[in-house]
Amino acid sequence: MRDSKIKMFILYGLAGAITAISVLPILWVVFGAFKSDIGMMTLPPVAPDFADWSLIIEFVAKYYPFIFNSLFVTIGSTIFCLILAMPMAFGLVNFKLRGENFIADWILSTRMMPPIAAAIPLFIIFNGLGMVNSRASLLIAYTGFNLPFAIWVLMTFIRKVPKELIEAARAEGATWFQTLLYIVVPVSLSGIATTATFVFIFAWNEFLLALFLTGQETRTLPVVISSFVGTGRIYWSNIAIATLIQSIPPIIFAFVMQRHIVSGMTMGAVKD
Amino acid sequence: MAKISLNKVEKTFGSIDVIKGIDLEIKDGEFLVFVGPSGCGKSTLLRLICGLEEVTKGEIIVDEQNVTDLPPSERQLAMVFQSYALYPHMTVRKNIGFGLRIAGFDKKTVEKKVLEAAKMLEIEDLLERRPRDLSGGQRQRVAIGRAIVRSPKAFLFDEPLSNLDAALRVQMRKEIINLHESIKTTMIYVTHDQVEAMTMADRIVVLKDGEIMQVDGPTDLYRNPKNVFVASFIGSPTMNLIPTAGADNSLLLNNAISLPYGHLQQEKIQQAATFGIRPEHLDISSKGGIWEAKVLMLEEHGSEEFYQVEIEGLSQPLEVRSNSSKIYRKGDTFWLSPQVEQSFIFDAEGNTIS
Numbered sequence: 145m146r147d148s149k150i151k152m153f154i155l156y157g158l159a160g161a162i163t164a165i166s167v168l169p170i171l172w173v174v175f176g177a178f179k180s181d182i183g184m185m186t187l188p189p190v191a192p193d194f195a196d197w198s199l200i201i202e203f204v205a206k207y208y209p210f211i212f213n214s215l216f217v218t219i220g221s222t223i224f225c226l227i228l229a230m231p232m233a234f235g236l237v238n239f240k241l242r243g244e245n246f247i248a249d250w251i252l253s254t255r256m257m258p259p260i261a262a263a264i265p266l267f268i269i270f271n272g273l274g275m276v277n278s279r280a281s282l283l284i285a286y287t288g289f290n291l292p293f294a295i296w297v298l299m300t301f302i303r304k305v306p307k308e309l310i311e312a313a314r315a316e317g318a319t320w321f322q323t324l325l326y327i328v329v330p331v332s333l334s335g336i337a338t339t340a341t342f343v344f345i346f347a348w349n350e351f352l353l354a355l356f357l358t359g360q361e362t363r364t365l366p367v368v369i370s371s372f373v374g375t376g377r378i379y380w381s382n383i384a385i386a387t388l389i390q391s392i393p394p395i396i397f398a399f400v401m402q403r404h405i406v407s408g409m410t411m412g413a414v415k416d
Numbered sequence: 417m418a419k420i421s422l423n424k425v426e427k428t429f430g431s432i433d434v435i436k437g438i439d440l441e442i443k444d445g446e447f448l449v450f451v452g453p454s455g456c457g458k459s460t461l462l463r464l465i466c467g468l469e470e471v472t473k474g475e476i477i478v479d480e481q482n483v484t485d486l487p488p489s490e491r492q493l494a495m496v497f498q499s500y501a502l503y504p505h506m507t508v509r510k511n512i513g514f515g516l517r518i519a520g521f522d523k524k525t526v527e528k529k530v531l532e533a534a535k536m537l538e539i540e541d542l543l544e545r546r547p548r549d550l551s552g553g554q555r556q557r558v559a560i561g562r563a564i565v566r567s568p569k570a571f572l573f574d575e576p577l578s579n580l581d582a583a584l585r586v587q588m589r590k591e592i593i594n595l596h597e598s599i600k601t602t603m604i605y606v607t608h609d610q611v612e613a614m615t616m617a618d619r620i621v622v623l624k625d626g627e628i629m630q631v632d633g634p635t636d637l638y639r640n641p642k643n644v645f646v647a648s649f650i651g652s653p654t655m656n657l658i659p660t661a662g663a664d665n666s667l668l669l670n671n672a673i674s675l676p677y678g679h680l681q682q683e684k685i686q687q688a689a690t691f692g693i694r695p696e697h698l699d700i701s702s703k704g705g706i707w708e709a710k711v712l713m714l715e716e717h718g719s720e721e722f723y724q725v726e727i728e729g730l731s732q733p734l735e736v737r738s739n740s741s742k743i744y745r746k747g748d749t750f751w752l753s754p755q756v757e758q759s760f761i762f763d764a765e766g767n768t769i770s
Contacts, residue, residue, distance in 0.1 A: 308501035311468050314488045315495040316515035316566065326514070330505040 176384030184380045203385045207368060211389060213358075214365040216279055218347040218393070221286035225343050226336060228287065229294035234324050236295070237302045238310065248299070251292045259289070263356045270357060277359030285357060286347040293346075294339050301335025302328060337401040345394045365390050418479040418569035418602055419444045420465065425474035427460055427626075434460050436626040437474070442570075442604065447596050450606045451613040452623035453649070458606045461623070462572050465604065466495050479569055494563035498575040500555040502547035508534075508558050509543040515566045533565040536595075553584045560595070570602035577612065589616060610650055614638070622646050644690055644766040653695050653722055653735040660691040660761070667691055667761070672729035675706070679757055684769050692760040695722065695737035698752050702742070705751030709734070711744050725752070 176184045177200060178192035204211070235241075236248055266285055267276065275281040305328055313323040329336070351366040358367060369386045372379040420442040427435035434457045442448050450458040463469040465476060467488035475484040483491045494515075502511050512533055516526045534540045537557045547555060556576060563571055573592075577585045593616055596603050607613055613620050614634040622629040622637065622645070629649075630642045641647035647655050661668045662685040667675045669691055677685055699705065700723075709725035712733055720739040727734060736752065744750055761769045 306499065306501065308497045308499045309503060311488075312495065312497060312501035312562075313503075313514070314468065315466055315493065315572075316518065316562070317489040317492075318515075318518050319487075319489055322518055326518075327503055331503075333505075 173384045173387050176380060177388045179381065179384075181379065181381045184384065199381060200385050200388075203382060204389070207365075207386070209361070210363050210365055210368045213279060213362055214348065214390075215393065217282045217286060217354075217364060218344055220279075220283045221290065221347045222340055222344045224283065224287040225290045225294050226340055229291055229298050229339070230329065230336070231321075231324060232291075233295045233298035233302050234328055237299055238320075248296070251295055255292045259352050262289075263353055266353065267356045276357060277362050279362050281357045282354060282362070282364070285353050286350060289350075289353070290343045290346055294343055297339045297342065298332070298335060301332045301338070304335075305331050341398055341401045344397050348390075348394055420479075420570060420602065420604070421477040422461075422465070423475045423477070425461070425464060425476060426472045427457075427464055427469060428472045434626050435464065435472075438626075438628055440621065440628065440631070442602060445600045445602055447593075447603045447605065447616060447618045449613040449617035449620045450604065450623055451608065451610060451620055451649075452629075454608060455625075456623040457626040458608075458623050459574055460626075462495075462574055462604060462606050466493055466572050467491050468495075492566075492569045493572055494566055494568035494570075495572040495574065496556075496559050496563050496576045498578055500547070500559045500579075502555055502558055502562075504547050507544050507546055508539065508550070508561075511547065511558055512543075512561045512565050515562065519566070529565050530561075533561040536564065536598075537561050537591075552580050553588065556580060556588060560592070564595070564599070568601070570604060573603065573605040575607055576605075578607070578609070585612075592616065610652065614650070620650075622649060624649075640768075641760070642768055644692065644762040644768070647692050647760060647762070647768070651694055653737070655692045655694050655760070656698075656734045658691045658730065658732070660688050662686040662688040670730050673707070673727075675754065675756065677756055677761075680761075680770055685761070687763045687769055688761040689764040690762040690766070692762060693754050694758070695735040697755040697758040698734065698736045699755065700736065700738050700740060700744075701751045701753065703751065705753035707752045707754075709736070709750055709752045711746050711748045711750075714744065714746060716743070727752070 172184075175189075175192040178194055178196060179190065180199070183190050183192075236244055241247065266281075270276045270278075270281040270285075273281075309327055309331065310323055313327045314320075318326065349366060350364075351370070354364045354367045355370070358364060363371075365386060369383055369390065372382045372386070422438050422440040422442075425435055425438045426433070438461065450461060452458050460469060464471055467483070467486060471484050475482055477483070478491060478493070488495075503514065506514065509530055513526045513530045516529060521529075530543070531540070534543055537560060539554065539557050539561060542550060542554060542558070547558070550558065556579075559576070576592075577588050580588060589612060592603075592605075605612075605616060614637075617634055619631055619633055620637050621631045624645050630637060630646045632640070637646060637650050641650065644657065648657060658669045659671075661671065663674065665676065665678045665682065665685070667677045667685065667688055669675055675691070707727045709723075709727050711723055712726050713724040715722040715724075720737060721743060723736040723738065723744065724733045725736055734752075763769050
């Protein structure tokens with residue numbers, strides 16, 4: 145009896161410690177967004193004033209162009225990525241191509257390269273094109289980086305679309321493109337939503353390429369956050385606010401997408 | 417409406433020859449059934465006609481037009497799948513109208529044609545429903561509706577009824593026959609169910625291992641099979657087949673029993689390798705006959721009985737069909753007399769001699 149109580153105590157203690165390690169920094173950041181720089185560092189900590197939005201409003205007023213940059217690049221690359229990946233995945237699944245397995249593996253292999261290996265060549269390429277310090281360069285780079293992943297994930301979802309549906313559409317006079325657009329896309333919406341969520345989060349949080357390819361005006365939010373660590377001073381309050389803002393869109397996006405991830409979309413299509 | 421011709425059509429998957437050179441003329445307005453055991457290539461042949469598979473060799477002509485290299489979208493044929501293949505994200509109305517919308521018909525025309533098709537199949541009340549809210553029979557009707565609405569040159573059915581329960585299958589069978597009579601469009605129908613084949617077809621194509629065994633009307637196929645495969649495939653219960661040798665005006669069945677066979681020329685009898693007789697051509701009598709038979713198994717069907725009987729000297733049991741008032745039980749004996757004029761003999765290659 146005593147033994148099991150001690151066991152439980154240790155177990156709960158450990159669980160509590162692990163939870164604290166993961167939750168406390170988040171809480172510190174969220175609370176920090178409602179405190180001043182000095183307030184964040186005082187011991188014992190002072191309570192945040194959740195009614196006081198002045199620092200947050202001030203931050204948004206000053207840094208909204210960078211929030212917009214982040215949104216533009218992320219949403220843009222997510223859309224481009226899906227538009228490009230969908231036909232590619234459909235083709236790889238449905239057409240018998242010479243060396244299709246090689247193509248599929250090769251596409252994935254580009255994902256294995258560390259991004260830093262691509263960062264400098266990309267900088268040189270975009271510099272040559274006069275596109276450094278533009279949102280477009282980042283949009284293109286993110287689309288390219290996410291494409292292999294998106295193709296692979298979409299391929300697994302497209303494989304689940306019953307073959308007869310595609311054949312029925314073809315027999316009814318639909319071209320391959322119409323079959324993709326009117327049948328495969330609606331039927332694999334859940335897969336598209338899943339893929340979009342991952343692509344969105346990757347692009348939204350990406351830091352390295354953004355650091356290389358953006359300039360003063362075209363910076364994205366992660367780059368801006370890093371700039372708050374100065375040589376003389378660290379702007380803790382700004383970091384906290386920016387981090388809070390940074391974490392909101394993926395949460396909203398995931399929530400919205402979750403509603404579209406309807407399981408059993410193909411129910412009733414074919415006899416199971 | 418269309419005439420369809422297959423000229424030396426071949427299909428190989430890798431190194432496997434699935435279709436081995438098929439020549440076939442399908443008449444305009446005909447109801448043609450492909451039948452055969454699984455793996456005989458009947459579905460593949462249908463998919464080749466539809467364009468879902470590419471022909472390896474040979475050509476397919478629809479209405480004087482060579483469609484061999486055309487995609488399915490340009491062949492103007494309609495296919496009904498075994499699995500229905502309804503679009504799950506569309507209502508019944510949208511499902512039926514999909515082909516028309518793709519073809520660029522205006523909204524009013526699509527709406528009108530969809531309604532016509534729905535009325536024909538009595539599914540007007542289901543138009544706003546999704547496939548998942550329909551029963552199997554209703555789904556099959558929608559699938560047929562989707563085919564009708566486009567007024568195709570020909571309908572291709574790939575085992576459309578095999579997912580339905582028995583009663584519904586009989587009903588849908590009749591409806592498809594009626595549909596064919598009212599629209600008179602060429603229909604090609606694939607099935608492994610010989611009852612479906614016999615009851616629906618104008619002509620039946622019996623396939624085996626990618627080759628045509630025989631093309632004939634249902635009754636001709638039953639009465640005059642060209643070879644031992646067709647003879648055994650068509651008919652239920654199947655024809656009794658006994659290895660035999662020819663002798664003087666008689667057959668020596670199983671090298672053991674002699675059966676007088678005087679109605680044929682001697683040279684034909686000499687070639688006999690297999691003796692075939694249908695279960696209904698074995699007469700039962702309690703008084704006397706040629707063979708004494710002992711009942712091994714009885715299957716009662718109400719209107720008739722099927723017996724499996726053992727005859728001394730024969731290595732295999734025989735199937736006998738009877739509709740006499742007397743029912744024999746397991747272990748009972750009776751006399752059997754084969755109607756030799758109705759029987760068949762096949763040569764060593766399996767071709768019918770008589």
